[in-house]
Amino acid sequence: ETGVTQTPRHLVMGMTNKKSLKCEQHLGHNAMYWYKQSAKKPLELMFVYNFKEQTENNSVPSRFSPECPNSSHLFLHLHTLQPEDSALYLCASSQDQHLGGYTFGSGTRLTVV
Amino acid sequence: KNEVEQSPQNLTAQEGEFITINCSYSVGISALHWLQQHPGGGIVSLFMLSSGKKKHGRLIATINIQEKHSSLHITASHPRDSAVYICAVTGNQFYFGTGTSLTVIP
Numbered sequence: 659e660t661g662v663t664q665t666p667r668h669l670v671m672g673m674t675n676k677k678s679l680k681c682e683q684h685l686g687h688n689a690m691y692w693y694k695q696s697a698k699k700p701l702e703l704m705f706v707y708n709f710k711e712q713t714e715n716n717s718v719p720s721r722f723s724p725e726c727p728n729s730s731h732l733f734l735h736l737h738t739l740q741p742e743d744s745a746l747y748l749c750a751s752s753q754d755q756h757l758g759g760y761t762f763g764s765g766t767r768l769t770v771v
Numbered sequence: 772k773n774e775v776e777q778s779p780q781n782l783t784a785q786e787g788e789f790i791t792i793n794c795s796y797s798v799g800i801s802a803l804h805w806l807q808q809h810p811g812g813g814i815v816s817l818f819m820l821s822s823g824k825k826k827h828g829r830l831i832a833t834i835n836i837q838e839k840h841s842s843l844h845i846t847a848s849h850p851r852d853s854a855v856y857i858c859a860v861t862g863n864q865f866y867f868g869t870g871t872s873l874t875v876i877p
Contacts, residue, residue, distance in 0.1 A: 660813065660815070698869070699869065700773060700775070700857075700866075700867040700868060700869045700870075701857065701859070701867035702867070703864070703865040703867075714864075716864075748814060750814075759816065759819055760804070760806075760816045760819075761816065762806070762813065762814035762815065762816065763813075764813040765813065765814075
């Protein structure tokens with residue numbers, strides 16, 4: 659375990675389903691991140707929260723909705739996804755958005771059917 | 772064209788060999804990161820560097836800011852080093868390379 663815990667590890671959902679991915683860290687970090695990793699593509703940064711405020715949204719479709727209720731928890735709410743959204747979704751945290759030193763979770767493998 | 776280019780894309784080595792993975796970038800950066808991703812997806816942050824050289828065990832990372840180039844070296848490679856190594860840079864945005872898939876054969 660890295661200190662960043664993601665659940666579930668695997669998720670299969672239909673295109674009409676609503677599901678949520680959860681990320682939790684108790685490292686005392688103030689920045690949390692969602693990344694998407696599709697096959698054969700670079701990691702893509704989706705969202706950044708720094709001190710619970712969203713500081714970056716990399717033109718992510720609205721069918722992905724992040725939520726950061728506190729510095730330790732980050733959610734990614736999913737609805738009406740497409741098969742091309744199937745990917746590994748990684749959460750990471752760092753002390754501060756601008757200080758680096760990232761700790762990554764193990765990821766959620768999402769399959770949209 | 773990707774802002775971060777890594778080479779090689781795939782690398783197979785015999786156990787004990789010295790390995791070098793290269794990363795070139797085209798944007799202004801505040802830091803460069805080397806990440807290791809094992810099968811199954813988990814990512815470990817190996818190094819963050821903005822100048823010079825860092826060493827951790829058998830791993831060495833160097834960066835040349837003027838040439839916009841970084842290298843990750845693995846000495847005395849071992850099968851457990853088999854993973855995907857990803858170069859990432861942070862500046863105004865995060866940019867990631869596509870990764871180098873390393874297989875070390877016993």
